[in-house]
Amino acid sequence: MVQGAVNWNTGQTQEWLQAYVDDWVAFYRKQTSDGEVASYIPILAEADQDDLGIAIIGKNGLTVRSGDTDIPFTLQSISKVISFIVACMERGVSYMLQRVDVEPTGEAFNSIMHLEMKPVKKPFNPFNNAGAITVTSALPGKTSDQRLEPVFKLLEKMLGYRPELNVDVYKSEQDSSTRNRAIGYYLLEMDFLESDLDVTLETYIKQCSIEVTIDDLAQIGIILANDGMDLKTGAEIIPRQVARISKVLMLTCGMYDASGKFATYVGIPAKSGVSGGILAAVPPRVRDEAMPFTDGCGIGVYGPALGDKGNSIAGIRLLRHIAKQWDLSIF
Numbered sequence: 001m002v003q004g005a006v007n008w009n010t011g012q013t014q015e016w017l018q019a020y021v022d023d024w025v026a027f028y029r030k031q032t033s034d035g036e037v038a039s040y041i042p043i044l045a046e047a048d049q050d051d052l053g054i055a056i057i058g059k060n061g062l063t064v065r066s067g068d069t070d071i072p073f074t075l076q077s078i079s080k081v082i083s084f085i086v087a088c089m090e091r092g093v094s095y096m097l098q099r100v101d102v103e104p105t106g107e108a109f110n111s112i113m114h115l116e117m118k119p120v121k122k123p124f125n126p127f128n129n130a131g132a133i134t135v136t137s138a139l140p141g142k143t144s145d146q147r148l149e150p151v152f153k154l155l156e157k158m159l160g161y162r163p164e165l166n167v168d169v170y171k172s173e174q175d176s177s178t179r180n181r182a183i184g185y186y187l188l189e190m191d192f193l194e195s196d197l198d199v200t201l202e203t204y205i206k207q208c209s210i211e212v213t214i215d216d217l218a219q220i221g222i223i224l225a226n227d228g229m230d231l232k233t234g235a236e237i238i239p240r241q242v243a244r245i246s247k248v249l250m251l252t253c254g255m256y257d258a259s260g261k262f263a264t265y266v267g268i269p270a271k272s273g274v275s276g277g278i279l280a281a282v283p284p285r286v287r288d289e290a291m292p293f294t295d296g297c298g299i300g301v302y303g304p305a306l307g308d309k310g311n312s313i314a315g316i317r318l319l320r321h322i323a324k325q326w327d328l329s330i331f
């Protein structure tokens with residue numbers, strides 16, 4: 001692996017950056033063996049442990065892709081960012097913030113311990129399962145397909161194509177969703193849900209099963225980095241306030257109980273999913289030296305081997321390395 005100081009002022013060509021990223025991906029791919037693919041949703045256990053890929057899309061169009069770039073995977077918890085954005089757009093930001101708080105829990109993604117231990121009036125944040133299921137319950141519509149329509153529409157606007165549901169993943173999670181059902185019943189008892197529990201869970205599990213690639217995540221990332229605006233036309237895809245709150249939540253809660261470490265060592269708003277995806281949005285930065293991607297970029301990572309907090313183990317290490325080399329931290 002490339003070691004030591006690099007002068008990024010020299011030759012910031014696509015080929016040059018590509019050579020570095022190829023080198024880093026090859027290095028961190030060896031560390032996928034430190035993690036394990038998720039198995040609590042049975043079909044996710046079929047993923048290839050060694051896979052690792054990254055796509056970086058710059059605001060100026062500069063794109064670097066490396067490793068396993070073409071493997072489709074499901075959004076899983078990354079969908080929580082999209083459903084929160086859509087719920088804010090459909091129901092209003094202030095309404096949604098009455099329904100769900102913006103505080104990290106320091107607990108695992110599927111924990112409700114913190115909800116039981118504190119007399120709270122709403123779930124802690126939209127990115128743990130309790131908060132995400134609550135957000136999904138606020139999407140308008142009777143059936144799960146009606147509720148997901150604005151989610152698909154927003155994705156289509158951002159990606160330029162309409163992604164599809166991976167039906168096998170959906171069925172596998174439906175058949176194994178005991179924990180989320182338990183969370184759902186607790187939310188029901190607390191009067192946090194706005195709609196029928198079965199339809200809510202069906203919608204939540206479907207949103208988790210939407211299939212994407214790392215290019216898609218990088219594309220969503222650059223739109224968020226650009227405060228919700230279409231890069232080419234400047235048109236508003238996501239209201240600025242919603243994009244801003246989403247990035248705050250990604251930074252404070254996006255990696256669950258590893259969010260503090262991620263903010264410290266990587267310093268980029270990001271959201272992980274249990275299938276191994278990471279969506280990252282790097283806002284424009286002012287830097288003394290000419291670093292790559294100073295006007296912002298979106299990053300998509302795929303690496304299904306997870307660490308003990310449910311985040312892609314090699315993906316996080318790769319992001320940490322890139323953030324350090326290119327000074328991508330927002331701090």
Ligand code: DON
Nearest residue numbers: 076077109208272273274310
């Ligand atoms: O709720 C679940 O169990 C999954 N569909 C999503 C969880 C997830 O991606 C957690 N992230 N690491």
